[in-house]
Amino acid sequence: MLRSVSSRFSAGLFALAILPTALATITCGTGNLCPESAPCCSQYGECGIGAFCLGGCNPKFSFAVDSCAPQPICADASYTFANLDSLESNTKYLGDSSQADFVYSGYPLESNGDLLITMPNQSVGTVVASSTYVWYGKVDVVMKSSRGQGVVTAFILFSDVQDEIDYEFVGADLGTVQTNFYYQGILDWFNSENISLSDTFANWHTYTVDWQEDYIQWSVDGQVGRTLYKNSTLNTTSGVYSFPQTPSRVQLSLWPGGLASNAPGTIAWAGGEINWDSADIQQYGYDYAMIKSVNVQCYSPPSFASQTGKSYRYINRNGTQESVIITNDDTVLASFEASGTDMSAGSSSSSSSSSSSSSSTTSSSSSTISIPNVSMESSSSPSTSTSSILTASVPTVPGGDGGGNDLQRGSASSSSSSSSSQSIVDASMVSQSASTTSSSGTSTTSATGNGSSGSSGISKTSASTMASSTSSAGNGFSQGGTTTAANAGTAVSPASGSLAVLITFIFGFFVL
Numbered sequence: 001m002l003r004s005v006s007s008r009f010s011a012g013l014f015a016l017a018i019l020p021t022a023l024a025t026i027t028c029g030t031g032n033l034c035p036e037s038a039p040c041c042s043q044y045g046e047c048g049i050g051a052f053c054l055g056g057c058n059p060k061f062s063f064a065v066d067s068c069a070p071q072p073i074c075a076d077a078s079y080t081f082a083n084l085d086s087l088e089s090n091t092k093y094l095g096d097s098s099q100a101d102f103v104y105s106g107y108p109l110e111s112n113g114d115l116l117i118t119m120p121n122q123s124v125g126t127v128v129a130s131s132t133y134v135w136y137g138k139v140d141v142v143m144k145s146s147r148g149q150g151v152v153t154a155f156i157l158f159s160d161v162q163d164e165i166d167y168e169f170v171g172a173d174l175g176t177v178q179t180n181f182y183y184q185g186i187l188d189w190f191n192s193e194n195i196s197l198s199d200t201f202a203n204w205h206t207y208t209v210d211w212q213e214d215y216i217q218w219s220v221d222g223q224v225g226r227t228l229y230k231n232s233t234l235n236t237t238s239g240v241y242s243f244p245q246t247p248s249r250v251q252l253s254l255w256p257g258g259l260a261s262n263a264p265g266t267i268a269w270a271g272g273e274i275n276w277d278s279a280d281i282q283q284y285g286y287d288y289a290m291i292k293s294v295n296v297q298c299y300s301p302p303s304f305a306s307q308t309g310k311s312y313r314y315i316n317r318n319g320t321q322e323s324v325i326i327t328n329d330d331t332v333l334a335s336f337e338a339s340g341t342d343m344s345a346g347s348s349s350s351s352s353s354s355s356s357s358s359s360s361t362t363s364s365s366s367s368t369i370s371i372p373n374v375s376m377e378s379s380s381s382p383s384t385s386t387s388s389i390l391t392a393s394v395p396t397v398p399g400g401d402g403g404g405n406d407l408q409r410g411s412a413s414s415s416s417s418s419s420s421s422q423s424i425v426d427a428s429m430v431s432q433s434a435s436t437t438s439s440s441g442t443s444t445t446s447a448t449g450n451g452s453s454g455s456s457g458i459s460k461t462s463a464s465t466m467a468s469s470t471s472s473a474g475n476g477f478s479q480g481g482t483t484t485a486a487n488a489g490t491a492v493s494p495a496s497g498s499l500a501v502l503i504t505f506i507f508g509f510f511v512l
Helices: 264-269 279-284 347-362 386-391 497-505
Strands: 077-080 087-089 102-105 108-111 114-120 126-130 137-144 151-159 164-170 176-182 193-196 205-211 215-220 223-229 248-256 286-298 311-314 324-327 365-371 374-380 435-437 444-446 459-462
Touching: 114 126, 114 248, 126 286, 137 151, 137 248, 151 205, 164 205, 176 215, 176 223, 193 223, 248 286, 279 286
Parallel strands: 087 102
Antiparallel strands: 077 286, 077 459, 102 126, 108 114, 108 374, 114 286, 126 248, 137 205, 137 286, 151 164, 151 248, 164 176, 176 193, 205 215, 215 223, 311 324, 365 374, 435 444
């Protein structure tokens, strides 16, 4: 799957202090671990510190398994969206799930009590991911997809070692939702199955993932559409079950699968090239999907794991459920200079920065956007014009030229009905620029938004976390998403535009 994601939404980058003029990005992946100076391998395959060490940090390719910070465990909760107060930008989130229910990259909006994930003209869209993880449980999302060829909406569960359980909506086929699963990011084009239903753009539907230790069920409006049994995924050669089995975040995203620069197979799977002059873009300035509610019910973790604690940690690079333990370790980094092995790094500079940030937040305001038929509220800072953000031009998906499996949703010869493991947020692979140039080319606006630390924005009904339950959904990107914020985490990055965008997006957790 595309793991720059699906996220997926991120252009200024910060070079590591020890390599301030470096022109080469430090990448990570199979056979290539991150160096000690940039120990955390983000969801997008980039090495860094800070946000790179939060949600989406892959312990398999980091300098050490414990380079990645511990992640918040599952909590039973129901979320609705009266406002955006509990959505935190991935450039501000430091791992405290009590201060943010979701982390985002891109352009989330509120409309009449519903969350809109939007994709402005020429942008790479939006990713919203939960700040807590789920390690087996039931997740219900009431939503409407976006529409139009090349426009892809996704609701997925995504783990740090890239286990994945998907619902994906191709805007050119509103009578179908695709279901899929992946094990540790292994590209397998043959796991997809479709569920037929009424118009996904016009109608609200409840999409459910019931994730048990022995099976997964995908249901729509209470009717089971697909069941996958763990026993059916046994690889007889390796003796390993290719079954999603590690703590995962809940990710919701909207991304341009039909971007002209994407691989031919990806464009074909997405239903064709995207139309940036669609009716929705003409009327509102963006394509959009709507989320009415998210409900998370935690199941008991595997019997071998501790049944109490507040965080998940990996203890080896195997990436199986046996690699995960439940601990009482803290999940919050002191600053974007910290990592899992030094959680307090940069604490003094973080304090002064936090004070400055707090002052800035106090002066921020909530603005209402007047768009025909849609009343929206967006949290914005005094220096940020939400309306200009929505019309801003942002970098296109980097590397989408068919030059690698990473970017390819399907092969060039695959039919539009086949699906690949590339989930942008599954848009995991796209990095969204936090700093974008306005369409007029005369000014620039910050797209990072202003995240409030309060939890009142998203109405959350939370049951006390049972000692036997684990994580409540992860964040759609690599938590360390954009690194454009002055202290959003650092990585060695190239000076070139498209690669810089990819790295900055790194919703290293997350993400949106």
